[in-house]
Amino acid sequence: MKKFDYPVNHHRQKLSRDYYLSGDTLHLAKNLLGKILFTSKNGDTTGVIITETEAYLGIEDRASHAYNNRRTQRTETMYMQGGTVYVYLCYGIHSLFNIVTGPKNIPHAILIRGGYPYHNKNLILSRRNSSKYHKNLLNGPGKLTSALAITLEDDKTDLITGSIWIEDQGIEISPEDIKITPRIGVDYAGKDALLPYRFVVEEHLFH
DNA sequence: CGTACGATCTGCT
DNA sequence: GCAGATCGTACGA
Numbered sequence: 001m002k003k004f005d006y007p008v009n010h011h012r013q014k015l016s017r018d019y020y021l022s023g024d025t026l027h028l029a030k031n032l033l034g035k036i037l038f039t040s041k042n043g044d045t046t047g048v049i050i051t052e053t054e055a056y057l058g059i060e061d062r063a064s065h066a067y068n069n070r071r072t073q074r075t076e077t078m079y080m081q082g083g084t085v086y087v088y089l090c091y092g093i094h095s096l097f098n099i100v101t102g103p104k105n106i107p108h109a110i111l112i113r114g115g116y117p118y119h120n121k122n123l124i125l126s127r128r129n130s131s132k133y134h135k136n137l138l139n140g141p142g143k144l145t146s147a148l149a150i151t152l153e154d155d156k157t158d159l160i161t162g163s164i165w166i167e168d169q170g171i172e173i174s175p176e177d178i179k180i181t182p183r184i185g186v187d188y189a190g191k192d193a194l195l196p197y198r199f200v201v202e203e204h205l206f207h
Numbered sequence: 208c209g210t211a212c213g214a215t216c217t218g219c220t
Numbered sequence: 221g222c223a224g225a226t227c228g229t230a231c232g233a
Contacts, residue, residue, distance in 0.1 A: 072230065088228085089227070090214065091213055091215050091225080092212095094214095098214085140216070142215050152228090188212095189214095
């Protein structure tokens with residue numbers, strides 16, 4: 001069993017506006033693997049290592065909410081500047097957490113689909129109604145938001161100034177440890193359903 | 208207005 | 221492995 005070697009000296013480095021403004025959403029989706037996603041709720045801060053992402057490439061991507069330049073009350077968030085949080089309700093139950101990327105009016109987003117406990121593990125466990133870590137604890141976008149107490153009210157939060165943010169704490173994921181697959185649950189997207197826009201850290205790195 | 212359905216999870220079999 | 225939960229959103233009448 002291989003255990004990931006965390007950096008000893010935490011050099012807390014919150015990701016900047018410029019990071020999210022990059023127009024290369026596929027690169028960002030890969031680069032976000034290993035970064036730490038934090039939320040602060042009622043004075044409690046929790047953080048998870050991002051281990052799974054999916055890219056949604058705006059108006060030309062049939063799987064994207066913003067396909068064909070669709071602008072509605074819900075999708076308006078996707079047209080905000082990079083570094084904005086996009087949360088929407090899925091299946092009537094789950095709040096899914098996305099990061100808007102690129103400049104204003106380019107509605108790209110990255111769905112965060114999985115993580116590994118990093119900070120305040122006890123609160124993460126209790127929010128997930130679990131007594132100990134197991135491999136299915138945070139392996140899904142709804143589980144992740146549950147663990148971090150992210151709700152629809154967090155939609156439009158700014159990752160630079162708000163109570164949700166992402167840090168680089170020096171965890172590097174090498175390309176050979178990233179599995180690339182089609183996205184999950186987008187069968188309706190026709191040929192775009194097969195695009196290799198899902199990025200998953202090999203499971204053996206964390207447990 | 209009415210209705211169909213979803214970037215899912217859980218519990219039960 | 222599968223059904224049921226559960227409600228906001230999108231879109232058409």
